[in-house]
Amino acid sequence: xxxxxxxxxxxxxxSLLAVDTAYAQASESEVGEVIVTGTRVANRxxxxxxxxxxxxxxxxLTKSGITExxxxxxxxxxxxxxxxxGLADGTDTIRPATLRGLAPDQTxxxxxxxxxxxxxxxxxxxxxxxxxxxxxxxxxxxxxxxSIEVLRDGASAQYGSDAIAGVINVRLRDAREGGNITAxxxxxxxxxxxxxxxxxxxxxxxxxxxxxxxxxDGETINLNGWVGLPLGDAGHVTVGAEYLxxxxxxxxxxxxxxxxxxTGPFDPREATFNRYNAWFGEPDLEQWTIFAxxxxxVSDATKLYGWASYQNRDSLSAGFFRRALDDRNITVIYPDGxxxxxxxxxxxxxxxxxxxxxxxxxxxxxxxxxxxNKMEFTIRNTLNRSIGPTSKTVFDAGGFEYDxxxxxxxxxxxxxxxxxxxxxxxxxxELRREGYEIFAGEPDSYRNGGALLNGAPxxxxxxxxxxxxxxxxxxxxxxxxxAYVDLEANVTEKLLASGAIRFEHYSDFGETVTGKxxxxxxxxxxxAIRGSIQNGFRAPSLQQQYFATTSTNFINGVPFDITTxxxxxxxxxxxxxxxxxAEESINYAAGVVFRSGAFSLTIDGYRIxxxxxxxxxxxxxxxxxxxxxxxxGFIGVGGGRFFINGVDTTTKGVDIIxxxxxxxxxxxxxxxxxxxxxxxxxxxxxxxxxxxxALSPAPILFDRVNVLTFEEGTPDSKFTGSIDxxxxxxxxxxxxTRYGGxxxxxxxxxxxxxxDSAVLIDLEARWNVVENVRLTVGADNVFDEYPTKLPPRLxxxxxxxxxxxxxxxxxxxxxxxxxxxxx
Numbered sequence: 001x002x003x004x005x006x007x008x009x010x011x012x013x014x015s016l017l018a019v020d021t022a023y024a025q026a027s028e029s030e031v032g033e034v035i036v037t038g039t040r041v042a043n044r045x046x047x048x049x050x051x052x053x054x055x056x057x058x059x060x061l062t063k064s065g066i067t068e069x070x071x072x073x074x075x076x077x078x079x080x081x082x083x084x085x086g087l088a089d090g091t092d093t094i095r096p097a098t099l100r101g102l103a104p105d106q107t108x109x110x111x112x113x114x115x116x117x118x119x120x121x122x123x124x125x126x127x128x129x130x131x132x133x134x135x136x137x138x139x140x141x142x143x144x145x146x147s148i149e150v151l152r153d154g155a156s157a158q159y160g161s162d163a164i165a166g167v168i169n170v171r172l173r174d175a176r177e178g179g180n181i182t183a184x185x186x187x188x189x190x191x192x193x194x195x196x197x198x199x200x201x202x203x204x205x206x207x208x209x210x211x212x213x214x215x216x217d218g219e220t221i222n223l224n225g226w227v228g229l230p231l232g233d234a235g236h237v238t239v240g241a242e243y244l245x246x247x248x249x250x251x252x253x254x255x256x257x258x259x260x261x262x263t264g265p266f267d268p269r270e271a272t273f274n275r276y277n278a279w280f281g282e283p284d285l286e287q288w289t290i291f292a293x294x295x296x297x298v299s300d301a302t303k304l305y306g307w308a309s310y311q312n313r314d315s316l317s318a319g320f321f322r323r324a325l326d327d328r329n330i331t332v333i334y335p336d337g338x339x340x341x342x343x344x345x346x347x348x349x350x351x352x353x354x355x356x357x358x359x360x361x362x363x364x365x366x367x368x369x370x371x372x373n374k375m376e377f378t379i380r381n382t383l384n385r386s387i388g389p390t391s392k393t394v395f396d397a398g399g400f401e402y403d404x405x406x407x408x409x410x411x412x413x414x415x416x417x418x419x420x421x422x423x424x425x426x427x428x429x430e431l432r433r434e435g436y437e438i439f440a441g442e443p444d445s446y447r448n449g450g451a452l453l454n455g456a457p458x459x460x461x462x463x464x465x466x467x468x469x470x471x472x473x474x475x476x477x478x479x480x481x482x483a484y485v486d487l488e489a490n491v492t493e494k495l496l497a498s499g500a501i502r503f504e505h506y507s508d509f510g511e512t513v514t515g516k517x518x519x520x521x522x523x524x525x526x527x528a529i530r531g532s533i534q535n536g537f538r539a540p541s542l543q544q545q546y547f548a549t550t551s552t553n554f555i556n557g558v559p560f561d562i563t564t565x566x567x568x569x570x571x572x573x574x575x576x577x578x579x580x581x582a583e584e585s586i587n588y589a590a591g592v593v594f595r596s597g598a599f600s601l602t603i604d605g606y607r608i609x610x611x612x613x614x615x616x617x618x619x620x621x622x623x624x625x626x627x628x629x630x631x632x633g634f635i636g637v638g639g640g641r642f643f644i645n646g647v648d649t650t651t652k653g654v655d656i657i658x659x660x661x662x663x664x665x666x667x668x669x670x671x672x673x674x675x676x677x678x679x680x681x682x683x684x685x686x687x688x689x690x691x692x693x694a695l696s697p698a699p700i701l702f703d704r705v706n707v708l709t710f711e712e713g714t715p716d717s718k719f720t721g722s723i724d725x726x727x728x729x730x731x732x733x734x735x736x737t738r739y740g741g742x743x744x745x746x747x748x749x750x751x752x753x754x755x756d757s758a759v760l761i762d763l764e765a766r767w768n769v770v771e772n773v774r775l776t777v778g779a780d781n782v783f784d785e786y787p788t789k790l791p792p793r794l795x796x797x798x799x800x801x802x803x804x805x806x807x808x809x810x811x812x813x814x815x816x817x818x819x820x821x822x823x
Contacts, residue, residue: 441467576689646687668727
């Protein structure tokens with residue numbers, strides 16, 4: 001299969017080379033865009049670097065129906081994936097993305113080359129990215145993006161923690177005049193096909209006739225714009241704003257289960273019950289964002305700059321449906337059962353200021369950047385079963401907050417040392433302070449009210465999401481300081497060499513030293529080879545170190561607290577947990593660059609070895625674990641899970657990117673892009689602790705589901721191809737994305753399921769009605785592709801007929817129209 005993929009890629013590249021050379025070719029400048037990521041040398045283009053850098057222009061973000069930054073990157077970059085999980089609590093609202101199949105938090109995100117703060121959420125459910133806490137790129141409105149540079153190479157020595165898979169640098173728009181206002185409306189027009197089980201014998205209802213259905217939902221209104229304003233005679237302020245109103249999508253299967261009684265005659269209400277009782281799909285979401293970017297030239301040698309942003313996101317998604325007969329229900333409150341709803345409100349803000357100036361022959365840059373992300377949970381349409389019929393149905397469940405303050409000073413200077421080019425020397429120091437807080441919800445959201453069912457205790461807290469307790473509250477901080485030196489020069493006319501070394505000290509886990517060496521050799525003007533080797537690291541996040549949540553389960557009538565423990569908690573320590581340490585990596589890369597006029601081709605292979613990856617353990621609640629904890633003096637603790645170092649992985653792959661631009665006399669301008677990524681990860685070590693290993697049977701800390709998720713939970717290959725055409729007042733884009741197969745692992749081999757490869761086609765047509773007014777219509781996923789359907793044995797509730805491992809979600813065709821006015 002992989003050989004066929006390589007042949008497909010080679011044939012695609014050959015087709016680009018075969019385009020009629022009689023067409024007028026684009027200038028060399030159109031192929032080589034100046035970049036600032038991965039190099040600190042001025043005026044270096046993306047095709048002149050020693051490591052692969054992709055550049056996605058801000059205009060490209062608007063050439064699809066869903067214009068959020070993560071989605072735009074997923075269709076532009078073969079190695080970037082953005083699954084869209086559902087029924088995953090807060091992960092429905094802040095969704096993780098992956099680069100080169102590694103964890104979401106192993107990619108560093110910068111804004112204007114400065115470190116961006118991460119989200120406060122840590123993903124703890126069974127989705128891609130479980131156990132990670134990463135930057136939410138969707139807090140940046142597309143209207144404020146000038147370009148996005150993606151360094152597909154490890155860069156810890158250059159930028160610090162997290163840059164194991166690569167670096168994403170969002171460059172903000174910086175205009176002092178002009179502007180744009182854009183309004184987009186779209187909705188899902190789709191045909192859903194699910195697999196269903198047979199109703200119980202003698203049922204007075206049917207579901208087979210409801211397994212396939214048409215949906216018109218997911219209505220979305222997006223209003224965004226920007227304006228460039230002068231700031232005196234020598235400055236600018238660019239202000240962008242966005243409003244998003246997105247309605248939910250429902251992709252459940254009809255519920256074939258009995259609703260009102262488990263045995264006996266069927267209740268007459270079964271015949272009229274709405275079998276589409278769950279909500280599996282996109283959340284209801286209302287979001288508004290404002291972003292400003294400013295700069296002012298004080299003199300020829302001094303420039304002030306800064307930016308600020310604020311976003312409020314109000315999201316609503318669902319848990320699993322509780323049937324009327326469910327012991328967790330109270331029929332006086334919900335006679336037909338209930339669908340509990342999770343309503344996170346996320347506020348995100350950032351503020352940055354800096355100055356660039358000259359000091360002797362050095363170009364200096366000093367900045368201070370602050371960011372904060374807060375997530376507060378309200379649980380609706382639910383109840384606390386243990387309170388009884390007087391239970392509330394809406395609860396404040398508490399939440400968490402993360403903030404980051406980064407100050408840095410850097411200096412760059414070129415020295416003539418007798419090489420083919422001046423030696424570029426860059427050095428800098430970065431100071432960082434981080435904070436993480438968990439705050440409790442109201443008591444009714446987590447307490448046990450004492451109500452019994454048939455003489456037995458009942459579940460504590462708000463159904464679907466028990467609130468955070470005072471015992472979970474934390475308010476922790478840490479500091480770090482880093483210093484680096486970065487050198488780059490053309491040793492000869494054809495040989496480019498660069499190297500960096502970085503030292504960092506963290507107040508919580510200690511020191512680390514990383515280094516990188518990269519080389520590029522231009523055999524001729526058209527062909528070059530390049531490669532790099534480096535070691536990197538990722539510091540354990542505060543979210544991983546201190547996240548805690550507790551629920552109470554009753555086992556044989558005895559209450560036991562099941563907790564996600566911080567690794568430093570005495571219970572976790574008793575089970576063998578240790579304070580978290582940094583993940584460590586070694587990256588190897590080698591590639592080639594080919595350029596001929598307006599055509600470019602890059603092929604880059606990579607091998608990334610990561611040791612001591614931080615993962616969330618399994619839920620350790622077996623009887624022998626409870627007995628062990630009781631023997632250690634932890635009475636009433638039923639076990640739990642914790643974050644732990646100890647997973648080693650090796651990731652190998654190849655990225656192929658080809659671009660060709662051509663202008664014809666009669667047919668207009670064409671831009672062809674083809675990309676491919678082949679990726680595989682192997683888990684070479686899993687964690688163990690002596691305390692758990694001594695139990696019989698020994699509990700597994702990291703089971704086959706999580707191992708196989710690392711190895712086969714993201715596509716083994718991905719192909720992207722697009723043609724962008726424009727002529728006079730008209731333009732169009734056609735895009736194809738092929739996602740390779742994905743394994744959805746079960747606890748046993750019999751429960752594994754393979755998601756087949758799929759090809760999604762997007763189409764868009766544009767018309768400039770007058771010079772400054774553009775009308776656009778289009779469709780994403782034109783042919784309404786869905787992932788492989790889950791069989792009923794893997795969807796016993798009927799709620800989830802598709803897997804969250806699908807790399808393209810499961811919402812179907814999206815049709816949209818757009819009006820854009822520029823000024």
